[in-house]
Amino acid sequence: QQPVQSPQAVILREGEDAVINCSSSKALYSVHWYRQKHGEAPVFLMILLKGGEQKGHEKISASFNEKKQQSSLYLTASQLSYSGTYFCGTAPSGTYKYIFGTGTRLKVLA
Amino acid sequence: GAGVSQTPSNKVTEKGKYVELRCDPISGHTALYWYRQSLGQGPEFLIYFQGTGAADDSGLPNDRFFAVRPEGSVSTLKIQRTERGDSAVYLCASSLGAGEASPLHFGNGTRLTVT
Numbered sequence: 001q002q003p004v005q006s007p008q009a010v011i012l013r014e015g016e017d018a019v020i021n022c023s024s025s026k027a028l029y030s031v032h033w034y035r036q037k038h039g040e041a042p043v044f045l046m047i048l049l050k051g052g053e054q055k056g057h058e059k060i061s062a063s064f065n066e067k068k069q070q071s072s073l074y075l076t077a078s079q080l081s082y083s084g085t086y087f088c089g090t091a092p093s094g095t096y097k098y099i100f101g102t103g104t105r106l107k108v109l110a
Numbered sequence: 111g112a113g114v115s116q117t118p119s120n121k122v123t124e125k126g127k128y129v130e131l132r133c134d135p136i137s138g139h140t141a142l143y144w145y146r147q148s149l150g151q152g153p154e155f156l157i158y159f160q161g162t163g164a165a166d167d168s169g170l171p172n173d174r175f176f177a178v179r180p181e182g183s184v185s186t187l188k189i190q191r192t193e194r195g196d197s198a199v200y201l202c203a204s205s206l207g208a209g210e211a212s213p214l215h216f217g218n219g220t221r222l223t224v225t
Contacts, residue, residue, distance in 0.1 A: 002152070032213065041114075041201065041216035042153065049211060087152050089214070096141060096205075097166045098214065100152040 001025045003088055003101035011107045012078050020073040020104045022088030031064055031071040032089040032098065035082075042087060045073075078108045112136070114217035116202050122223045123192055131187040131220045135204030142185050143203040143214060144177055153201055159185060160207075192224045 003024045010018055022031065030049050034042040048064035048071055059076045075082055088101040115134040123129050135142050141160055145153035155169040162182045170176070174192075179185040189196055199221050203214040 030211070034214075034216075041218050042214075044213040044215065047211055047213060095166060096160070096212075097155060097158060097168070098143070099155055100145075103150075103152045 002099055003090055005086075005088060005101040005104045007104060008102070009105040009107075011109065012082075013109050014080060015077050016108075018075045018078060018106060020075070020086050020088075020106070022071045022073070022090075022101050024069045024090055026069070026090075026092060028064070028066060028069050028071070028090050029093045030091065031062075033062060033071075033073050034087045034089065034100075035084045036087065037084040045086075075106070078106075080108050080110060082106060083108045114202055114204050114215050116200075116217035116220050118220060119218065120221045120223075122225060124225055125192060125194060127192050129189050129192055129222065131189075131200050131202075131222070133185045133187070133202030133204075133217060135183065135185070135202070136215055137183075138206070139204035139215070140182065140207045141205040141212065142179060143205075144185070144187050145201040145203065147199045147201055147219070156187070189222075192222075194224050197222055197224045 003022050006021045032047050033045040036042040062073045064071045086104045089098040091098045117132045143158040144156040147153045157167040157177050158165055159179045174190045177187045199219040201216055201219045203216045205212040205214050
C-alpha cells in the first residue's frame with residue numbers, strides 16, 4: 001500500500017513555511033524523506049525512527065506519530081532551493097522494501 | 111567518493127527487443143534497490159538485493175523483468191520483449207546495509223523509451 005501524501009502541490013513565497021504530510025494504512029516503523037528536483041535523482045533528507053523528532057537538514061525538520069501512522073515534514077523560512085518534489089518512504093517491519101508516497105510538489109517563488 | 115552509477119543514461123529500443131540496465135552501487139553498500147518512475151509519479155518498487163540474493167522481488171511487474179547481482183556489487187536489470195508501457199526512468203539505489211536507519215542513495219537513472 002502506497003503512503004498518501006498531502007498536499008499534492010504547494011506554492012510558497014520565500015520565507016514562508018510549509019508542512020507536508022505522509023499517511024500510511026499500515027503500521028510504520030521508520031519513515032524516510034527525500035527531495036527530487038526535476039530531472040534529477042531523489043536525494044535523502046532524513047530518517048525518523050519510532051516516534052523520534054529529528055532535525056536533519058537546513059531548516060527542515062520532521063515528526064513521526066506511530067499511533068496515527070503519519071509523518072510530517074516541516075519546512076521553515078523556505079528558500080528557492082527547497083523547490084522540488086518531496087517523497088516519504090516507508091517499509092513494513094522486518095523488511096527493507098521501501099515504498100514511496102504519492103509525492104508533494106513544492107515550488108518556492110522569489 | 112563516487113555515487114551510484116547507472117548506465118546507459120538513456121536507452122531507446124523498439125518494441126519486442128531485449129534491454130539490460132546496469133547499476134554500480136556505492137562501494138561497500140550491501141543493499142541495492144531497483145525502482146521505476148513514470149512522469150509525475152513516485153518511485154515504484156521493483157526489487158531489492160541484500161548481498162547477492164534478491165531479498166524481495168515482489169515489485170517486478172511480470173516475468174519479462176529479471177534482475178541479478180552475481181557478486182554482490184554491480185546489478186543488471188533485464189527486460190525481455192519490451193513493451194511501450196515499460197517506458198519510464200529506472201532508478202537504482204544502494205544503502206549501507208540492512209537497517210531502518212540506512213538512507214538510500216540514488217543514481218541518476220536510466221531513461222528507457224520503447225518505440
